[in-house]
Amino acid sequence: MARRLDPKFRVTPTIRLLSDVAVRSFRNPDERDVVSTPPRTGKSQTAVIWNVVWALMENPDLKIVVVAYGDDLAQTHSREARKIINEHQEFLGYRLAQDKTAVGRWRVDGHEGGLLAAGINSGVTGFGADCLLIDDPVKDQAEADSKAHRNRILNEYRSTLAPRVHPGGSVIVIQTRWHEADLTGSLLAQEPDVWRHTNIPAVSEAGVPDALGRLPGVTMISALGFTPEHYAAMRRTSGERTWHALYQGVPSAPEGGLVKASWLEGWRLPAAPSGSVLTVVGVDPADSGQGDSCGIVAASLTSEGVTAVIADVSAPLTSDAWARAAVRLAVDVGASEISVESFAAGETYRRVVREALASEGVRRPIRVTAWPPKGSGRGRGDAMARSAALLQGLEVGTVRLAGHFPKLEDAAVLWQAGQHQPDQLAALVVAHDVLIHSVGREWSMAGPQELGGSSAPAGGGSVTGMSDWMSRRVG
Incomplete structure (x- = not known):
């Protein structure tokens, strides 16, 4: 029929x-x-x-x-x-x-x-x-x-x-x-x-x-x-x-070591890639504030769409200490965003990081975001579900280690289904998710006022007139 x-x-x-x-x-x-x-x-x-x-x-x-x-x-x-x-x-x-x-x-x-x-x-x-x-x-x-x-x-x-x-x-x-x-x-x-x-x-x-x-x-x-x-x-x-x-229709249980050592070694980069598109610090905060283990990992997105893990400063830290550590890492690696896993106290975590930015005297803009973004639908399910994209990326090489990170690697290889997710991996899940959802983002600047033929505002830089921008020829 x-x-x-x-x-x-x-x-x-x-x-x-x-x-x-x-x-x-x-x-x-x-x-x-x-x-x-x-x-x-x-x-x-x-x-x-x-x-x-x-x-x-x-x-x-x-x-x-x-x-x-x-x-x-x-x-x-x-x-x-x-x-x-x-x-x-x-x-x-x-x-x-x-x-x-x-x-x-x-x-x-x-x-x-x-x-x-x-x-x-x-x-x-x-x-x-x-x-x-x-x-x-x-x-x-x-x-x-x-x-x-x-x-x-x-x-x-x-x-x-x-x-x-x-x-x-x-x-x-x-x-x-x-x-x-x-x-x-x-x-x-x-x-x-x-x-x-x-x-x-x-x-x-x-x-x-x-x-x-x-x-x-x-x-x-x-x-x-x-x-x-x-x-x-x-x-x-x-x-x-x-x-x-x-x-093939024959799924297997995600048991045993969820991350294979061969994945990490086989795709390893000798050093952090140059000319990255975006660098993010992902944070899995210490929830109690009493010096619990905290995941703080930096990752960069390359122009080829590869997420490169470039730094890991995870450690048992109090809330003030992990916020300062995340800020210092962001400054060191040139990150433009610090994203904090915020299932519990998102606004509190963001405030703590903003205070650390101020106390460290950071002059350049660094965004502080809560992950997952509200209303995005990302980050659902348990730790295993949230890690699915990262695990696949580690296996096929779209996520790679730039250098060696013994503590992160040991924790990743030893992680098994049903166990608590290592804090370093939880932080990397955040950074990886932010990076892969940034692909395709770009900005155009346009001003609503006509600038009398001059596109140079008093403060320097350039802004296109709105009518020019709306009527521009593309392709």
Whole structure:
């Protein structure tokens, strides 16, 4: 049906298998399927969008619920299905009811069937399901690494979603894997006799389940044209843990040493890079003020997008002492920002650092910021979740040590899942996050007053007239 209605729709072995799973779930009662595929394989297009359109053509009285990690994604799927139905209603043999046309909730005209699309935490109260489609219930690595978030997803499925499925109704969970205890992993571990698992790895590999039955070493045929070379590059870029989770469908627990000594040594720089784009001091403060251990690390962003760790002065310090140490380090390395982890007392920490700047007589401007920025959505989850981007960067070389830092390196290599995060690493998480979110920042200066043909203000420097700036020719 998809190929007939959309000439650009490409049927690959993966797409054909996903179609078979979808048909089986709608035609057989009480089916329970979990499907894992790499990103960008057409899984949502096939199993969620075209599947809904086809199923309602087969039975316009079906009630279907589509759930994703957020309302936006779920409603995007709903909008795509509605568009297909509106464009091809004569071929399909049904149309949408005019009185129920909300983006995330609509009904088939003259029938009981329809669709409800919602984020997994939004609830589906008042709507039963003959088929429940759960597509990518986890947004990213940070959510997946957060045990609290994983528990929320599983509890939401068991307490809210599963009870909405009618007797004889079916459930499909289709996702890119992130963690061995994500929703797919939890369902397979807790109810192995109930759920049927279909795993399609990007590259077939001995010991990795492959529903396509390929010989080892065969790359999947991609609807978007990804080649073996593309997947090899993805593996190098993403790192082994991410590769096996997202692309092979076999995530492993982040246990043992979370940071490998080989990563630190293999990507080490001989010295701090020259001509850095931005330098930041990250601080994990001593919370009690009684001389607890405090993380203070400086890092620079190079023009190639590499975060270089250039200094570590972490030590057991009182609040006044760590603030002064952070200021002195910022002056020594030429940092333009001091960012302090501020889950507890952000304004207090910023005030202490500002007072240290004043007492040290620092004349040049140094920003003092609280991390994570309020309303940014960054820094969510536990320490493991917050460290995900840093760990991946250390593995693939986008984060490198410039020189040797014995205490930081020993603490990093000894850190294991479930343990308290070393203060040096917590500070580096802050600095790294600030740097990677600074990429692309730039400033243009414009003044609202016309300057009579002269762009030189009395105090020196230059300011462009607003009208000139707004009417400038670009490219």
